[in-house]
Amino acid sequence: MSETELSVVCKSCGAEVSPYVTECPYCGARVRKRAPDLERGGDGALEPKQSRRERRREEKARQKAAREPRFTVSASLAARPWASIALILIPAVALVVRIAIGNALEDFGGVIVPFDSEWWRLVTAPFAYLSVGYLFAVDLAIALFGPGLERRFGTLPAFLLLLACGVLGTLAASAVADQRDVVTVIAGGNGIALGAIAAWFMLARFESRVNGEGFEAAGALVAAAVILLLPVLVPTADFWGGLAGGLVGLLAGFTATRFHSPR
Incomplete structure (x- = not known):
């Protein structure tokens, strides 16, 4: 599950509600048309199904994180006297x-x-x-x-x-x-x-x-x-x-x- 899907903000009352519901439990306003599709993760737990765009975004984030140590080493070398x-x-x-x-x-x-x-x-x-x-x-x-x-x-x-x-x-x-x-x-x-x-x-x-x-x-x-x-x-x-x-x-x-x- 990506970090942006941990909660959904109700447009009517502004409360944060679960992404698995279609109606706000506080004011009854409709949050989304239908509940997200669920798929089993690597550990067998149910997780929301990710779109192709979300998967690409997460893949880019992982690649960027993998490159960060090289940038850190370069910055460390540049900072030496x-x-x-x-x-x-x-x-x-x-x-x-x-x-x-x-x-x-x-x-x-x-x-x-x-x-x-x-x-x-x-x-x-x-x-x-x-x-x-x-x-x-x-x-x-x-x-x-x-x-x-x-x-x-x-x-x-x-x-x-x-x-x-x-x-x-x-x-x-x-x-x-x-x-x-x-x-x-x-x-x-x-x-x-x-x-x-x-x-x-x-x-x-x-x-x-x-x-x-x-x-x-x-x-x-x-x-x-x-x-x-x-x-x-x-x-x-x-x-x-x-x-x-x-x-x-x-x-x-x-x-x-x-x-x-x-x-």
């Missing part, structure tokens, strides 16, 4: 490959100061790592704060923003080192990590004010402090590179609060 996943996996794979083939960091994407040419290294340096600990700290920051940026900006804009934080951070670090006449190798994504933290901080702070909710900044401040102090333990993690990346993220987050409504 792909930019954050890419920014985490790319340097991890690059580190494994570098260790496997035995190349030095300066031969595998790091920026060598003094920096004269090979501008492509500005893009590769944020994904080049010497140690697993440095990579873990940066990836953890991206995993914590990157998905929030993707929900706010979208996957591609968030990826380009964090990439810009890394590239501009590396450029600033190489410029400072060049002015100080320091010969060094700059690599790693501390600029990306601080950019993600700073942009998230500005957005979360703005949205909490708009919604009248409390804002807990302790987690973001602790994470930022850890990333800023990485150069103390990791020679290739440049302080000025991280700071410049954080400023880019801070500016991007501030700009977003001026032109976008909170989510």
Whole structure:
């Protein structure tokens, strides 16, 4: 029996009556000309005989229900933070490959100061790592704060923003080192990590004010402090590179609060 046949509304008094009667038991008005034909269902119970149109409608409903799980999987894949996943996996794979083939960091994407040419290294340096600990700290920051940026900006804009934080951070670090006449190798994504933290901080702070909710900044401040102090333990993690990346993220987050409504 279809859901639309569970009851019939009397046009005279508006009461819901059984579909198996021809007259309304409340006012006596005629509901239908004749009682519906009955046929035995699969369990032997009597059910109203369905028309060809009703059977087609139910068949289409079953087919639609069978297709829904595929749409659900597709929506689930689309909702994943792909930019954050890419920014985490790319340097991890690059580190494994570098260790496997035995190349030095300066031969595998790091920026060598003094920096004269090979501008492509500005893009590769944020994904080049010497140690697993440095990579873990940066990836953890991206995993914590990157998905929030993707929900706010979208996957591609968030990826380009964090990439810009890394590239501009590396450029600033190489410029400072060049002015100080320091010969060094700059690599790693501390600029990306601080950019993600700073942009998230500005957005979360703005949205909490708009919604009248409390804002807990302790987690973001602790994470930022850890990333800023990485150069103390990791020679290739440049302080000025991280700071410049954080400023880019801070500016991007501030700009977003001026032109976008909170989510």
